[in-house]
Amino acid sequence: MVKVERITKTFDSRRKKVVAVDSLSFFAEPKSIYGLLGPNGAGKTTTLRIISTLLKPDSGKTSVMGFDCVARPTEVRKRIGFLTSDMKLSGNLTPKELLRFYGELSHMRDTDISKRTKELSEYLDMNNFLDKRIGKLSTGMKQKAAIAVSLVHDPEVIIFDEPTNGLDILTARTVTDFLKDYRDQGKTIIISTHIMSVAEKLCNRVGIIFKGRLVEDDTLEGLYEKFGEDTLEDVFFKIADREGVIEIA
Amino acid sequence: MLRDALIIFRKELKNIFKDARTLFAVLILPMLIMPVIFLVMNTVSTSQTRTYENTVYKLKIVNLPDERFLSFLDQMISFEIEENLSEESVRSQENSIIVEFPADAAERVRGGEKIDARLFYNSTSKGSSYGAQIVQNALSSYSSLLLSEKLIEHGLTLEDLNLVTVEKRDVAPEESQGTELLATLIPYFLLIYIFAGSMNIGLDTTAGEKERGSMPVLLVNQVSRSSIAAGKILYVMTIAILNSIFTFIGLIIAFKVGGPAFGGGELNFSSLSFTTLFGLFITLMTMSGLAASLVVLLGSLARNMKEGSGYVMPIYIMAIVLGVATMQMESPDNPLLYLIPFMNSIFVMKDIITASFVVSRFSLMLVSNLVYVALFIYFLTRVFNSEKIMESSGA
Numbered sequence: 001m002v003k004v005e006r007i008t009k010t011f012d013s014r015r016k017k018v019v020a021v022d023s024l025s026f027f028a029e030p031k032s033i034y035g036l037l038g039p040n041g042a043g044k045t046t047t048l049r050i051i052s053t054l055l056k057p058d059s060g061k062t063s064v065m066g067f068d069c070v071a072r073p074t075e076v077r078k079r080i081g082f083l084t085s086d087m088k089l090s091g092n093l094t095p096k097e098l099l100r101f102y103g104e105l106s107h108m109r110d111t112d113i114s115k116r117t118k119e120l121s122e123y124l125d126m127n128n129f130l131d132k133r134i135g136k137l138s139t140g141m142k143q144k145a146a147i148a149v150s151l152v153h154d155p156e157v158i159i160f161d162e163p164t165n166g167l168d169i170l171t172a173r174t175v176t177d178f179l180k181d182y183r184d185q186g187k188t189i190i191i192s193t194h195i196m197s198v199a200e201k202l203c204n205r206v207g208i209i210f211k212g213r214l215v216e217d218d219t220l221e222g223l224y225e226k227f228g229e230d231t232l233e234d235v236f237f238k239i240a241d242r243e244g245v246i247e248i249a
Numbered sequence: 250m251l252r253d254a255l256i257i258f259r260k261e262l263k264n265i266f267k268d269a270r271t272l273f274a275v276l277i278l279p280m281l282i283m284p285v286i287f288l289v290m291n292t293v294s295t296s297q298t299r300t301y302e303n304t305v306y307k308l309k310i311v312n313l314p315d316e317r318f319l320s321f322l323d324q325m326i327s328f329e330i331e332e333n334l335s336e337e338s339v340r341s342q343e344n345s346i347i348v349e350f351p352a353d354a355a356e357r358v359r360g361g362e363k364i365d366a367r368l369f370y371n372s373t374s375k376g377s378s379y380g381a382q383i384v385q386n387a388l389s390s391y392s393s394l395l396l397s398e399k400l401i402e403h404g405l406t407l408e409d410l411n412l413v414t415v416e417k418r419d420v421a422p423e424e425s426q427g428t429e430l431l432a433t434l435i436p437y438f439l440l441i442y443i444f445a446g447s448m449n450i451g452l453d454t455t456a457g458e459k460e461r462g463s464m465p466v467l468l469v470n471q472v473s474r475s476s477i478a479a480g481k482i483l484y485v486m487t488i489a490i491l492n493s494i495f496t497f498i499g500l501i502i503a504f505k506v507g508g509p510a511f512g513g514g515e516l517n518f519s520s521l522s523f524t525t526l527f528g529l530f531i532t533l534m535t536m537s538g539l540a541a542s543l544v545v546l547l548g549s550l551a552r553n554m555k556e557g558s559g560y561v562m563p564i565y566i567m568a569i570v571l572g573v574a575t576m577q578m579e580s581p582d583n584p585l586l587y588l589i590p591f592m593n594s595i596f597v598m599k600d601i602i603t604a605s606f607v608v609s610r611f612s613l614m615l616v617s618n619l620v621y622v623a624l625f626i627y628f629l630t631r632v633f634n635s636e637k638i639m640e641s642s643g644a
Contacts, residue, residue, distance in 0.1 A: 049639065052469050053469065054465055054469060077470060077471050083466070087465075088463070089463065091264045092263075104256045105253070146466075149466065
């Protein structure tokens, strides 16, 4: 499980402070997908990076499986798989070699890496390109390899920044199928997205962020009921209007 | 920490060794480029000289004083007499030369008097310049002949004019004789190639990693940030060393291929003994470590490759300027100069090549370079531990 309690994060930008995340709190539990939904620049990536120990909050507290992200980063890193659609795997190594590399970085034993490589290549249908150079693979194959890399140490929590951003329909389907499957296996999953359909398809619970603030945190059904709408997009625009981000004619 | 650093190091090395193009650019090209340049220059130069030697020059000799001048010319150059040559035609035609003696030249020669000769050639034509040089040599030989005849009349020979004979004796140790050119060129090329080898690789493994979005995934692992930093430095340093070693081999081959025309004949390769090479290797190691840690540090501060190049390029240019400025310098005695990074390594390499190794200078260079590397690693670890390392895309 992941617990985020009143975290705030500011950045210095051209002699002024920009509040990227403002007193944000939420809770993500096992066997569920929590979606952070918001426009670009809302603070989704910063929040995920704080949970992943890549950034430290100015105030507030974040914990993964009970381990504080600032005080016990190594314990947290053991338990999370971090993935971003920005990651462009490239180079001359094969998926198999990359899995070994990331397995070694996770201090796994050789036999465990081999076993896990076999499991993941079968699960993600990677057997036919496991020994091909990453640079020669298609976007879909690369995405599968990236997913495998983040899962090699079998993490309890999966954090995925914009999982389907920039992917074609087939590759996006691979990603959403994997997320659903891992949720059903009992993992805690947190994603960020600005695509409503992705959130509707995947998320059990959604947190809507505007300008670093979490303005709604509920199940999809709860949000539909509260705002009297039957699509997340309509709910989102009503909230945006309420928050003064946009004006609906 | 070392174990984790080696994981990073092995992965990076494996990645580069699987890419034939990069491997060729980093290892093979530096070894080939200098020999090929020298070979081409040598071949072109030899072929041009042969062409000039085989050329039949058009010559006009005004007021020829003596047929013997023609026989000197005949031994040195192929020519045909062209009476219609003018200054204008020398300017417009290749391989044309006019030699003009005064009207009373023959009479003056017979009387043992001095004569002036004027040579008309075109300096923008290589053929004309070469021919003019040969004609000048023939004039010089003819002058010596006339002088010799005049001296004989007085019972003297040309040899009698040399009242002081000089015998030069080089008292430098045998192993350091003929090493000046090596000491001038090798440190310069090694410095340049260490930077050239570090730059692309160092930026790719830092700023490039940020650009590809793989840096966060690397950082969300159980290895310490200092291990990641150390692994990357070790990798860049190894490539820089390999690059400079292959450059060094290339240079030696180049001098052998280039031969005496490019100073190869003056070089004393026997000075490159095992001890010399070992000393050079240690110096090279510290200099590579310094360049690698600096490039990796600057690359880590950059948000992308372009920005990284902007940070590293001024340092690279400074290294070139430093290399050129110290080319003709002798190693100074001031110990403080051996604390200046890169400059210290250049002077120590000169010492080693010329067999003038000084322990105190070498030690100062070694210690100061290691301190600089440690400082760079310290700052690099701080960068890796800070949020600066994530600066490639916004929140």
